[in-house]
Amino acid sequence: MPTSTPSPKASRAPATKASAKKSGATKKAGPGKKAGLGSDQLAQPVTVLKGVGAALAEKLAKLRIHTVEDLLFHLPLRYQDRTRVTPMGAVRRGDEVVVAGQVALADVTKGRRKALIVRLSDGTGSITLRFFHFNMAQKNQFQKGTLVRCYGEARPGASGLELYHPEYRLVAQDHPMEMEDHLTPVYPLTEGLTQNRLRQLIHLALEELKKAEVIDWLPQSLFPNLPSLKESLLLLHEPPPDAPVYDLKDYKHPSQHRLILEELIAQQLSLLKLRQQHKHHQAPVFHSTGMLSQQMLAQLPFPLTGAQSRVIHEIERDIQQGSPMLRLVQGDVGAGKTLVAAMAALQAIEAGYQVAVMAPTEILAEQHFNNFTQWFTPLGLEVAWMAGKLKGKARQTQLERIADGAPMVVGTHALFQETVEFKQLGLIVVDEQHRFGVHQRLSLREKGQQGDLYPHQLIMTATPIPRTLAMSAYADLDTSVIDELPPGRTPIETVALADTRRDEIIQRIAAACHQGKQAYWVCTLIEDSEALQCQAAETTFDDLKERLQGLNIGLVHGRMKPQEKAEIMARFKANELQLLVATTVIEVGVDVPNATLMVIENPERLGLSQLHQLRGRVGRGDQQSYCVLLYHTPLSKNGKARVAVMRETQDGFKIAEKDLELRGPGEVLGTRQTGLAQMKIADLVRDQYLLNDVNKAANQLIEHYPENLTPLVERWLGGAEQYAQV
Incomplete structure (x- = not known):
């Protein structure tokens, strides 16, 4: 019969002849049990299914589908009613x-x-x-x-x-x-794989599931009113015609509830396991007189805030213990996190250890290098530098300084390259950790291992993490919050204007710069293309140079050489340039107190947390500063919501909560945050009301069902959980 797109039912391949071997499923599986559903056939690679060759298996692997069981946990996004x-x-x-x-x-x-x-x-x-x-x-x-x-x-x-x-x-x-005899599922796909083909394969996997005795690694006693894992999987892949469509659409069906809880518990266990392993390691105990810290404080032109002092004491308690510190320090833009890290570094250095500070970009790393050099050189402390741009003799010189025991080392991800060897690394400071993969942070930790001792770790972020995310994304970390800004800061006034008023804004920039002030003009991402973003910045730069001929204008974007960017930034900081046209590379780390005006073009393209970070580049002195959100009409509903929040508040935590609501956890944390950005069915925003139940269940599993932990985590995270084995 001629057809353009065969229906899945009409074109299903026959079920595989291989029979599933039964494994004697139990509620509490012994430690020797395989970490699967309980069937040898389900644990087999997808190539055992009829019609799955190497090419199709490669496409499925892009969806993290490697076994028959993985197909069962590749859950529908939504349903169509073809019944x-x-x-x-x-x-x-x-x-x-x-x-x-x-x-x-x-x-x-x-x-x-x-x-x-x-x-x-x-x-x-x-x-x-x-x-x-x-x-x-x-x-x-x-x-x-x-x-x-x-x-x-x-x-x-x-x-x-x-x-x-x-x-x-x-x-x-x-x-x-x-x-059709059931609602038709719609699955996440990858290039070269159709819905019908994936439905056929999952149907074959379901036939195997029906024959298998499934192990519930989540004991029924924890959630007695919910269906079993097997019942849930069968229903969610092939809901009957009378299934409550609206419950399924809103993820309120008991079968969805069952799997959401299990996935969130697996995520939680993975991080708690990492924390537990970390706490079992030994770390150097830093006994210091505090002499270097006192000398440092004496040279500062301002006192510490109460919040800074509190967090410094929390860190002191950690590094005087015999187990490795693993602490996250959150602080809004300009809260003084780097100074807190410097105080911790001085205690490690006084105890005879090296400190490594790692930042995600060369601009931010150079900012840290300059700060630490300014603070530590008067104390007689050497600050070494390591970045990817270092080549030849200059690189070799820095490698030798680090190996010889330079007390402070600042750099980018280049710090964890194999050629970098530390003499005695005692403390690692990682800035904006969510921009690194967890494995990168752990790689640096391994570099610092001396016999049985592991270095302490201090994680800093200027992106406030909402409590919802902190509970789930950073369960392996202790958390400190610097919730107080230094005195004398004037709140930034934020205004939103349509880009039809661009000429008016350019005149305002000219007036401000002629009064001795400086300004930023930020060009945001275009269609996720760095090339187009840089092109837009160059076009804007040429236009503003033409229209503001009395001003010195600089340009910074991601495709420039690091040395070129550094020179432009240095000139801007020295007030040799009055206006800096830039892409979002200036989001973090740039500190120019004389800059009082920022224009952000097309702010609707950015998330709230990123807008907040950009806005934080002004308002760093005692002068009134302004941020202009130059949006393009018409604004979407989300775009209007973002602009409204930016105008209403400068509280980073309120902004982060709204950002989480609008964009989801993957975007807020950064896509490199292992696991969280790729949940199969759970959603931290939608399902946050379950997190207290999740925490209780995770603790009960640890206490009463320790043999279930590893298979439960492997079921949901698979290879992504391997970072917990480091």
């Missing part, structure tokens, strides 16, 4: 429906865009099928009177409601119309 035919007269705009009717006409139109138009009627009404990609053989299928069943989304068109490129099937007049 019933909807009368055409009852179809409404936006409905996704199955309709069936006879062809009234089929014709090719040659307007602005060539299209095949097929008009169907079922006696209750009519609907049009529209195909922009077709051939004449396809057109000839639609003979007048032919019965056609099709599925698609109803949209308004020139001739009433239309289905664009629907899935369809020609139906014999004397043949009963076969419908």
Whole structure:
């Protein structure tokens, strides 16, 4: 029977003949048990399924599907109801429906865009099928009177409601119309893999699941009112026609609830396991007189804030213990985190150990290098430097200084390259940790291992982490918050203007710069392309140079050489440049107190936390500072919400909470945060009401079911959990 897209039911491959061996599932599995569902067949690679060769297996691997069991945990995003035919007269705009009717006409139109138009009627009404990609053989299928069943989304068109490129099937007049016997799942895909092919494979996996005795690594006693794992998987992949569609859509179905809880518990256990392993290691105990710290404080032109003093004492307690410190220090833009890190570093140095400070970008690393050099040189302390741009003799010199025991080493990810060897690393400070993978931080920790001793770790972030995320994303860390800004800071006034007022803003910049102040003009990301972003910055730079000929203007973007960027930034800091045109490379680490005006073009393209970071580049002195959000109309609903929040508050934690709500945890934390950005069914924003239950269940599992922990974590995180084994 001719068809454009076969229905999954009609084209299913027969189930594999290999029978699943039963494993004697239990509620509490012994330590020797395989970390799977309890069936040898389910633990097999996907290539045991009929029709899965090396090429298809490679595509599935991009979805983190390697075994038959992985297919079962590749869960639907949503569902389509193909179990019933909807009368055409009852179809409404936006409905996704199955309709069936006879062809009234089929014709090719040659307007602005060539299209095949097929008009169907079922006696209750009519609907049009529209195909922009077709051939004449396809057109000839639609003979007048032919019965056609099709599925698609109803949209308004020139001739009433239309289905664009629907899935369809020609139906014999004397043949009963076969419908799906369950809701049709829609899965996440990758290039080269279709929904129908993936549905076929998951159907084969479900046939194996039905024969298997499944191990529930989450004991039923923890959540007695929820269905079993096996029941949940079978229902979610093939919900019956009477399943509550709205509950499934809102992730409120008991079967979804069951799997969401299990995934969140697995994530929590993974981080608690990492913390537990870390606490079992030994670390150097820093006994210091505090002499260097006192000398440092004496040379500062300002006192510490109460919040800084509190966090310094929390760190002191940690580094005087015999187990490695693993502490996250959160502080809003300008709260003085680097100074807190410096005080911790001096205690390590006085105790005879080296300190490494790692930053995600060379601009930020250079800012730290300059700060530590300024603070430590008067104390007689050497500060070494390591970055990817160092080559030849200069690199070799720095490598030798580090190996010989330079007390303070500042750099980028180049610090954990194999050629870098420390003499006695006692403390690691990682800035903006979420921009590194967890494995990178642990690689640096391994470098500092001296016999049985591991270095202490201090993690800093200027991106406030909402409590919801902190509970789940950083369960392996102790947390300190610097919730107080240094005195004398004037709040930044934020205004939002349409880009039709661009000329007015340029005049305002000219006036401010002629008064001796400095300004930033930030060009944001265009279509996730660094090349286009840099091009936009260059175009803006040329335009502003033409229109502001009395000013010295600089340009910084991600494709410039690091040395070139550093020179421009140094000139801006020295007030040799009055205006700096930049991409978001200036998001962190740039400290120019004389800069009082920032223009952010197209702020709707950025997340709130990133906008907050950018805004924090001004307002660093005692002068009134301004941030102009120059948006392009019309703003989307999310765009309006972001702009409104930026105008209403400068509280980084409130901004982070709203950012989490608008963008989700993967974006807020950064996509390199292992595991969290790629949850299979859980969502930290939607499901945050479950986190207290998750924490309780995780602790009960640790206490009463320790043998279940590893298989439960491996089931949900797979290879992503390996960082916990370091």
